[in-house]
Amino acid sequence: MNSILEMREITKTFPGVKALDNVNITVKAGEIHALVGENGAGKSTLMKVLSGVYPHGSYSGSIIYEGEERRFKGIADSEALGIIIIHQELALVPLLSIAENIFLGNEQAHYGIIDWSAAFARTKQLLKVVGLDESPETLVTNLGVGKQQLVEIAKALSKKVKLLILDEPTASLNEKDSDALLNLLLQFKAQGISSILISHKLNEISKVADAITVLRDGGTVETLDCRAETVSEDRIIRGMVGRTMEDRYPKREPNIGETIFEVENWSAYHPIHTHMQVVKSVNLSIRRGEIVGIAGLMGAGRTEFAMSLFGRSYGQNITGRVVLHGKEIDVSTVEKAVSNRIAYATEDRKTYGLVLAEDIRKNVTLANLEGVSRNLVIDDVQELAVANDYRAKMRIRSPSVFQEAVNLSGGNQQKVVLSKWLFSDPEILILDEPTRGIDVGAKYEIYTIINRLADGGKGVLMISSEMPELLGMCDRIYVMNEGSLIAELDIADASQEKIMHAIVKSGRR
Amino acid sequence: MDTRTADDLHVSQPKTSWMEFIKAHFRDYGMLLSLLVIMLFFQVVTNGTLLRPLNLTNLVLQNSYIVIMALGMLLVIVAGHIDLSVGSIVGFVGGLAAMMMVRWGFDPVTTTIACLIMGGLIGAAQGYWVAYSKVPSFIVTLAGMLVFKGLTLALLGGMSVGPFPVVFQRLSSGFIPDVFGGQGFNYTALFLGIASLTALIYFSFRSRSNQLKHGVETAPFGLFAFKNGLLAVLVIAFCYLMATYRGLPNVLVIMAVLIALYAFVTNRTTIGRRIYALGGNEKAAKLSGIKTERLTFLTFVNMGVLAGLAGLIFAARLNTATPKAGLGFELDVIAAVFIGGASATGGVGKVTGAVIGAFVMGVMNNGMSILGIGIDYQQVIKGLVLLAAVSLDVYNRKK
Numbered sequence: 030m031n032s033i034l035e036m037r038e039i040t041k042t043f044p045g046v047k048a049l050d051n052v053n054i055t056v057k058a059g060e061i062h063a064l065v066g067e068n069g070a071g072k073s074t075l076m077k078v079l080s081g082v083y084p085h086g087s088y089s090g091s092i093i094y095e096g097e098e099r100r101f102k103g104i105a106d107s108e109a110l111g112i113i114i115i116h117q118e119l120a121l122v123p124l125l126s127i128a129e130n131i132f133l134g135n136e137q138a139h140y141g142i143i144d145w146s147a148a149f150a151r152t153k154q155l156l157k158v159v160g161l162d163e164s165p166e167t168l169v170t171n172l173g174v175g176k177q178q179l180v181e182i183a184k185a186l187s188k189k190v191k192l193l194i195l196d197e198p199t200a201s202l203n204e205k206d207s208d209a210l211l212n213l214l215l216q217f218k219a220q221g222i223s224s225i226l227i228s229h230k231l232n233e234i235s236k237v238a239d240a241i242t243v244l245r246d247g248g249t250v251e252t253l254d255c256r257a258e259t260v261s262e263d264r265i266i267r268g269m270v271g272r273t274m275e276d277r278y279p280k281r282e283p284n285i286g287e288t289i290f291e292v293e294n295w296s297a298y299h300p301i302h303t304h305m306q307v308v309k310s311v312n313l314s315i316r317r318g319e320i321v322g323i324a325g326l327m328g329a330g331r332t333e334f335a336m337s338l339f340g341r342s343y344g345q346n347i348t349g350r351v352v353l354h355g356k357e358i359d360v361s362t363v364e365k366a367v368s369n370r371i372a373y374a375t376e377d378r379k380t381y382g383l384v385l386a387e388d389i390r391k392n393v394t395l396a397n398l399e400g401v402s403r404n405l406v407i408d409d410v411q412e413l414a415v416a417n418d419y420r421a422k423m424r425i426r427s428p429s430v431f432q433e434a435v436n437l438s439g440g441n442q443q444k445v446v447l448s449k450w451l452f453s454d455p456e457i458l459i460l461d462e463p464t465r466g467i468d469v470g471a472k473y474e475i476y477t478i479i480n481r482l483a484d485g486g487k488g489v490l491m492i493s494s495e496m497p498e499l500l501g502m503c504d505r506i507y508v509m510n511e512g513s514l515i516a517e518l519d520i521a522d523a524s525q526e527k528i529m530h531a532i533v534k535s536g537r538r
Numbered sequence: 539m540d541t542r543t544a545d546d547l548h549v550s551q552p553k554t555s556w557m558e559f560i561k562a563h564f565r566d567y568g569m570l571l572s573l574l575v576i577m578l579f580f581q582v583v584t585n586g587t588l589l590r591p592l593n594l595t596n597l598v599l600q601n602s603y604i605v606i607m608a609l610g611m612l613l614v615i616v617a618g619h620i621d622l623s624v625g626s627i628v629g630f631v632g633g634l635a636a637m638m639m640v641r642w643g644f645d646p647v648t649t650t651i652a653c654l655i656m657g658g659l660i661g662a663a664q665g666y667w668v669a670y671s672k673v674p675s676f677i678v679t680l681a682g683m684l685v686f687k688g689l690t691l692a693l694l695g696g697m698s699v700g701p702f703p704v705v706f707q708r709l710s711s712g713f714i715p716d717v718f719g720g721q722g723f724n725y726t727a728l729f730l731g732i733a734s735l736t737a738l739i740y741f742s743f744r745s746r747s748n749q750l751k752h753g754v755e756t757a758p759f760g761l762f763a764f765k766n767g768l769l770a771v772l773v774i775a776f777c778y779l780m781a782t783y784r785g786l787p788n789v790l791v792i793m794a795v796l797i798a799l800y801a802f803v804t805n806r807t808t809i810g811r812r813i814y815a816l817g818g819n820e821k822a823a824k825l826s827g828i829k830t831e832r833l834t835f836l837t838f839v840n841m842g843v844l845a846g847l848a849g850l851i852f853a854a855r856l857n858t859a860t861p862k863a864g865l866g867f868e869l870d871v872i873a874a875v876f877i878g879g880a881s882a883t884g885g886v887g888k889v890t891g892a893v894i895g896a897f898v899m900g901v902m903n904n905g906m907s908i909l910g911i912g913i914d915y916q917q918v919i920k921g922l923v924l925l926a927a928v929s930l931d932v933y934n935r936k937k
Contacts, residue, residue, distance in 0.1 A: 342825060364827040373825070381825050384818035386885050395815055396826040398808040405807050409745075413752055449826070 031096075033058040033192060033223050039078055039090035048074045049088070050247045056192070056225060056240075061218055063234040064227045066244035066269055067496065072227050075244070076194055080114045081107040094192075111191030115181045115198065123170035128152040130169050131184045155183040159213060175206030182213065193217065193224040197327075199233060211237050229326050231262040231533055243268035262533060263526075270496065270525035278501030279473065281480040285504060286317030290457045290488050295349030297337035307344060308334045309512040315457060315488035320479065322503035323492045323514075324528050330512035331492045332376055335459050339373035340366040353456065367396060372455035374446050376462035376492070378439075382446040385435040389427060390416035392434050392445050397453040419448035424474060440471025447478060458482060459490045464498065476502060496525045510535045568934075569879060569894045572927075576898060580905030587908050588901070591783035594776070599710065599855060601900035602789040603628065603848035605893055607871040608878075609800045610844035612892040613837045615875050616804075618817040618884025619668060619675035621838065623660075623682030624845040624871055628864030629690040631657055631849030636699035636859030639706060646706040654846045660686065661842020662835070669834035683868070691861045700858025710854035712788040724785030731777025731786075734794070738773075739766050789851055796844075801889040813837060817884030873920070874899050877927040898923070 034056040041049040049071045056062045064072050077083050079092065081101030092099050094110060101107045104114075121130050128148050137148040152165035161179040169177060178198055185193055195214075199207040207230075214224055214237055228234055234241060241260060243250040250268050253260045291314045299305035307330050315321050323331050336343035338351065340363030351360050353369060360366040366373075375381035383392055393416045394401050401412040416430040423444040427437060434445055443463065450458060460479065464472040479502065483489050493499050499506050506523050508516040508531045516531040580588045587593055607624050614621045631653045638644040638652065660682070667678045701707075718725035746762060757765070780786055804810040815823040816830050824830045848867075853859045878895030880887025899920065906916045 339825070340827070362827075362829075363825060364829065367827040375825060380819075381821050384815050384822055384885065386818050387814065391811065391815070395811075395823070395828075398811060402808050405809065407806050407808060407811060409806070410748055410752060417752075453827075 031058050032056060032093075033095060034079075035093040036075070036079065037091045037093065039075065039088055039092075041074055041078055041083060041088040048247050049078070052090075052244065052247070052249050054242045054249065054252070056223055059218055059221045059223055060239040061214055061237050062223070062225050063238035063241045064225055064244065065229070065231070065234065065241060065265060067494075070244040070269075071247040072244055073196060074247075076114055076196060076225070076227070079107065080104055080112060080194070108188055111189055112194070113185040113188055113190045113192070114194040115178075115185060115196065117197040119174075119177050119181055121169045121177055121180060124168060126166045126168055127156070127163060127172075127180055127183075128165035130180060131155060131165075131187050133184075135188065151187065152183070155186050158186060159183045160209065173206075175202045175210075178202065178206070178210060179213075182210075190222060193222060194227075195224060196227045197229065198226070199228060199230055207233065229532075231265050234265070235260060235262060241265060245269060266526055266529045266533075270529065277473065277497070279477045279480055281484070283318065283320075283504050284484065285319045286486070288314050289317050289354055290315040291350075291352040292338065293350040293352065295334065295338065295351075296347065297333065297344035298346040300344055303345065307512050308337055311349070311509075311512075311514055313490075313507055313514065315490055317488060318483050318486050319505065320483050320489045320491055320503045322499035322506040323490065323509050324496055324499050324506055325494070325509035326532060327494060329509045329532075331509050332461055333512075334509070335373055335461055335490070335492060338366075339363060339371060339459065342373075367453055367455075370454065370456040371459070372396075372450035372453055372457070373459040374443075374450050374461060374463060376465060378442050378446050382449075383434045383442060386433060388431045388433050389420060389425060389437075389445055390430040393419050393430075393448045393452055396449050400452060400454075415452060419452065423448050423478060438471070440467040440474070443467060443471070443475060444478075447475070451482075455487065457488045457490065459492070461492045462494065463491065464493070464495070472498075496528055500525065508532060568930075569877075569891055569898075573894050573898050573901070576901055576905075580901060580908070584905060584908045588905055589779065591779045593904070593908070594779055595783055595787060597900060597904050598787055598790050598793075600904065601896055602710075602787075602793050603852045603855075604867065604870050604874060604900065605793055605896040606796060606844055606851070607841075607848045607867065608874040608892040608896045609796055609889060610837075610841035611871045611875045612800070612878075612880060612887050612889060613804070613813055614675075614841050615872075615880045615882070616817045616884060616887045617813050617834055617837045618820065619834065619837070620679065620872065621664070621675065621841050622679040622868050622872075623664065623686060624841065624848075625864040625867035625869075626683045626686035626690065627657060627660055627842065627845035628849040628852055628867055629859075629861065630660070630686040630693070630864075631846040632853035632859045632863045633690045633693045633699070633861070635706075635850055635853050636702070637693060639702055640699050646703050649706070650709075650850060653850055654843055657842040657844070657846020657849070658839050659842070661839040661845070664842070665835040665838025668838060669831045675838075690863075694859060694861050696861055698858050698860045700856075702854060702857055707854050707857055708788060710787075710789055710851050711857075713785045714788060714791060716785060722782070724781040724783075727781040727785040728774075728777050730791075731773050731780075735770055735773045738769065742766055792847075792851075797889065797893055804889050809833070809836075814885055817886075819885070870899055871896075873924045877924060879931055895927075898927075 032055045034054075036052065036054045039049050039052045040047070052071065052075055054062075054064070054075070064075070066072050074083075078088050081103045084102045085100035092101070094112070099110070122133065125133070131152055132148050137144050137151065149165045156163060156165065159179045159182050161176055161183065163172065163176065169180060172180065182193075198210055202210065211233060214226065217224060226234065226238065235255070238255050240255060241253040243253070243265065245268070253264070253268070293312055295308060295311040296306060297308040299307050311334055313321070325331050333343050337347050338360060341347055341361055342363060351358055358369040360369060360371060379385060384395065390412060394412055398407065401408055401415055413430065419425070420427070420430050425437075425441050425444045425448070427441060434442060437445065447463070463479065464475050467475065479489055479491070491499065491503060500520070500523060504520050506518045506520065506528070507514045508518070508528050510532050515535040516528075518527060577588065611621060611624065634656055635649050635653050638649040639646060644652070664678050664682050667673045668675045714726055714730070716724045716726045718729075777786070804813070812823065812828050812833055815826070815828060816833055820830055849864065852863060856863070874896035875887065875892045876882065876895070877898055878887065878891030878893070880891065902920060902923065903916065906919065911919075
């Protein structure tokens with residue numbers, strides 16, 4: 030069988046991080062090729078290289094598609110050759126109709142005038158192919174996620190797709206919709222359309238995939254051929270997580286005390302879709318000096334849980350109790366949560382963590398201006414001293430504390446966010462993806478800071494999608510899936526396999 | 539009061555030379571420089587009329603209400619909003635003052651207090667919709683602009699109402715009396731000028747020594763001395779000129795106190811800092827425990843009070859309230875803030891910038907009027923200057 034796509038020795042570096050390192054993948058014509066790996070393994074980056082989001086020249090290696098070497102300068106180039114990517118976050122315009130969305134940027138028009146009857150007729154055909162029984166005039170916002178996914182696929186078909194790339198297409202679908210989607214892929218396969226399927230749901234992959242490429246830490250681990258032999262989920266998991274644990278985490282002798290923080294029956298609903306329960310009766314506890322992890326896949330509800338807890342910053346209809354030192358505390362606004370000594374360092378520091386246009390000094394004191402002011406007047410000198418102190422303690426690399434946050438590297442920005450929250454003097458520190466997008470050296474520094482906090486008697490709740498990080502740092506790990514805590518593992522008997530099994534098992538229920 | 543700490547604290551590289559420092563702070567100095575250049579230009583082309591004591595006094599009187607509103611507008615814009623209704627509030631509050639004093643027989647003090655409260659209430663009403671109901675401020679204040687323009691007409695019955703009691707007129711046309719009894723020369727004006735200058739220089743020295751003590755690299759001493767020397771010359775020269783006429787107008791004192799107060803609030807207080815954080819990144823501010831809604835609400839209340847004050851000053855200056863008072867003021871005020879370097883997306887802007895911006899507009903208005911340029915081309919030129927100033931700023935920021 031001929032290959033439709035060969036990506037050879039693809040290497041892509043971002044400042045400070047090697048996202049892809051000599052990755053090879055070969056997709057044969059008319060097969061469903063699964064791409065698996067942990068969060069951050071480089072799957073999405075690889076697909077962005079393929080589709081031209083990262084143009085030729087910004088990476089090294091070669092892409093051979095339909096027998097010729099291709100140098101895509103943008104998405105338009107790859108789409109023209111039939112490579113269509115459907116992203117995890119759907120790229121539909123909610124207030125336009127299905128037909129308008131399908132032909133967006135590719136309108137059925139003559140001299141700029143749209144031929145609506147042609148567009149509707151064509152849309153009807155496409156919707157029939159994907160098995161979506163809706164009028165072309167229906168607004169996309171009125172469709173469920175599963176149907177929106179089908180609209181995306183119809184859109185791809187309208188562009189004469191030859192290689193369809195689906196990034197976590199079933200992540201937010203229920204079982205019935207997922208099955209329909211997978212059957213559609215099998216149907217396309219019969220018509221000779223190849224696909225690349227990125228998914229965490231290994232049971233689905235074993236159902237439809239002809240070949241599986243496993244990525245880990247930006248490199249290709251192996252390619253498994255499912256036609257030659259049956260590949261078990263265990264086999265795939267081993268490939269995904271089988272990395273050797275080096276000395277990437279600073280040593281720490283945990284000194285764990287009594288339980289200081291408890292969350293009881295915490296539930297929260299989606300802010301817009303009121304019936305959707307995003308956090309389901311979560312119960313957890315943290316002891317003095319303990320680092321507790323929450324593992325889970327993206328979209329498991331971990332951030333939503335943390336933000337709903339921190340001053341109801343996410344969701345609505347929030348219920349549950351929060352207990353600190355045996356007393357129930359009020360965390361209904363951020364201000365109250367902070368004054369009750371809870372801090373939450375966000376996963377998205379640029380959007381939620383920093384005022385980018387302001388300098389380090391002003392960002393550090395933002396959550397505790399009272400700490401550097403008297404009678405509402407800021408004491409410049411004291412503020413400067415505080416900022417300089419944290420700059421030294423956290424080893425923030427910048428010419429001075431007057432450097433604007435926007436000009437700092439990811440690692441240093443993260444240190445500023447942490448400084449801000451440490452200056453608010455919390456007892457419970459919730460860290461959401463504290464090392465996301467940070468290079469290895471800075472990660473080690475952040476880990477050291479976290480360990481120091483725990484040793485200082487604080488309780489740390491650490492959310493991370495990188496399992497090795499949780500295993501290397503935490504004393505106890507909760508596993509979250511679909512809004513519920515589904516497992517609690519002591520570090521002594523926790524492993525990536527166990528976490529993955531817990532997730533896969535609960536996902537299948 | 540120390541109003542310049544934050545401005546001067548910026549630089550960090552060791553051993554800054556004059557040129558490097560000026561380059562790094564071009565935005566701060568550039569605005570002041572352009573104001574001086576514009577003044578010099580009009581001083582030359584008007585054959586020295588611009589800086590004659592009489593005209594200088596007029597310049598202050600004509601621009602006081604714009605400057606005062608620019609202080610409030612700066613906070614609104616820094617918080618990431620806009621207020622289009624201030625012109626109409628000026629008209630409405632002026633009308634209310636006229637009705638209270640002329641028709642309903644209230645005394646000037648009661649009237650002034652009531653009018654300031656009314657301004658605050660109007661601001662609160664608009665701020666409520668913006669802050670808590672999340673209606674875009676552009677829409678809310680556009681509606682407010684129409685509503686209060688209409689209410690002014692209704693209140694005054696379409697007529698001009700005046701004149702006012704003399705005490706009230708003093709708000710705008712009065713001068714600080716000379717306690718030293720100089721003949722044709724107002725020693726008080728010079729004295730007040732020197733006193734405030736001394737205070738300014740004292741604080742400027744104190745903040746510099748504080749900075750040096752904490753290892754913050756400051757402007758080179760030569761530049762620092764030059765800056766303060768220039769400031770001294772300008773203040774003394776200004777006060778001397780005013781002293782040879784009738785002294786310092788009351789409204790100048792009100793304006794100066796407000797400028798100092800707002801510079802202090804924005805630079806040194808927690809509420810000021812929080813407004814900048816709110817405009818810079820509302821989500822991050824909220825997640826840092828800042829009550830963003832209440833803060834937005836308060837910036838609008840503040841704007842309302844200042845617009846009310848401007849309404850009183852403007853009415854006192856004309857000695858009559860007309861239905862057309864305040865028409866188009868919002869444009870001058872908003873232009874002043876943007877010329878002064880504020881960012882339309884919020885989070886950036888300075889009180890000193892807004893004041894300089896207001897005077898850039900004011901000097902151009904005044905200078906072009908002296909030259910006899912018609913109101914038609916005056917607007918064209920002002921519009922182009924606004925565009926040029928802001929595009930230069932955008933270009934500078936990109937660099």
